[in-house]
Amino acid sequence: MAPNRTSDSTTSSLLERLRSGDPQAWQRLSDLYATLVYRWARMNKLQAGDAADVTQEVFQSVASNIERFRRDRAGDSFRGWLWAITRNKIHDHFRRQADEPRAAGGTAAHERIHAISQELPDAPNTTVSGFDADAALVRRALRVVEAEFEPKTFRAFWRTAIDGQRAADVAEELGMSTAAVYMAKSRVFRRLRMEMEGLFD
Numbered sequence: 790m791a792p793n794r795t796s797d798s799t800t801s802s803l804l805e806r807l808r809s810g811d812p813q814a815w816q817r818l819s820d821l822y823a824t825l826v827y828r829w830a831r832m833n834k835l836q837a838g839d840a841a842d843v844t845q846e847v848f849q850s851v852a853s854n855i856e857r858f859r860r861d862r863a864g865d866s867f868r869g870w871l872w873a874i875t876r877n878k879i880h881d882h883f884r885r886q887a888d889e890p891r892a893a894g895g896t897a898a899h900e901r902i903h904a905i906s907q908e909l910p911d912a913p914n915t916t917v918s919g920f921d922a923d924a925a926l927v928r929r930a931l932r933v934v935e936a937e938f939e940p941k942t943f944r945a946f947w948r949t950a951i952d953g954q955r956a957a958d959v960a961e962e963l964g965m966s967t968a969a970v971y972m973a974k975s976r977v978f979r980r981l982r983m984e985m986e987g988l989f990d
Contacts, residue, residue, distance in 0.1 A: 802986035804867070807855050819848060821929050821988075822871060829875050839882060846878045847871070860987065867988040868926075927981075934980050938973075941965065945973035 806814035826847050830840035851874060858870050931951075935943050941963055948959040949970060956970040963970070 802988075803984050804858075804987040815852065817933050818851070820933055821926060823848070824929070825868075825926060826871065826875050829872065830879060833879050835879065835882065843875070843878045843882055846881075847875050850874050850878070930981060930985055931977070934977070934984055937980065938977060942973040943977060945970045946977035949974050950978070 803814055803817055807818060823844055826844045827840050830843045831837070835843060851871065854874075858867065859865065860867075928951075931947075938946075945959055945963055945965060948954045948962070949956055954962075956967050956974075959965075960967045960970045965973075
């Protein structure tokens with residue numbers, strides 16, 4: 790059975806649904822961004838378990854503060870806001886670690902905290918170790934909305950927009966008209982923009 794295109798989940802943005810407390814929206818946000826937050830933590834010298842803990846702390850903070858997220862100035866973005874929270878949680882992690890009895894104490898510990906805070910990059914859009922976070926995020930977002938489309942429609946979109954195939958070739962491959970392929974591509978893009986309004990840069 791085709792999905793209901795007029796349901797709340799497809800007529801409002803993910804950000805709007807997050808602010809209304811929709812549990813499914815929070816699951817979608819986690820599906821989209823948890824891997825990115827975890828990678829940020831790992832790139833900044835956290836062990837796997839600590840990175841997982843920091844990721845959980847970040848999403849708890851996002852849940853508590855989502856109403857405060859605004860895009861009032863040029864350059865404001867959800868990803869930048871998420872990075873600021875993550876950076877603070879990473880810094881808090883190392884501060885707590887230095888305060889534990891088994892950790893190195895005194896001036897050396899404080900110097901290490903300061904050094905780590907200086908190592909955290911300012912720009913959340915930096916590509917590190919060849920990992921393009923934006924491309925990965927878009928792919929995860931597409932997988933989130935994929936179930937809302939007929940398989941052939943989504944396949945036509947994927948083959949043209951992601952694989953870079955010519956619409957005419959995809960039309961022949963899938964037994965569609967070229968116009969239908971263009972329409973499929975447009976529909977998925979439109980749905981993606983609606984879903985991610987305010988969350989992509």
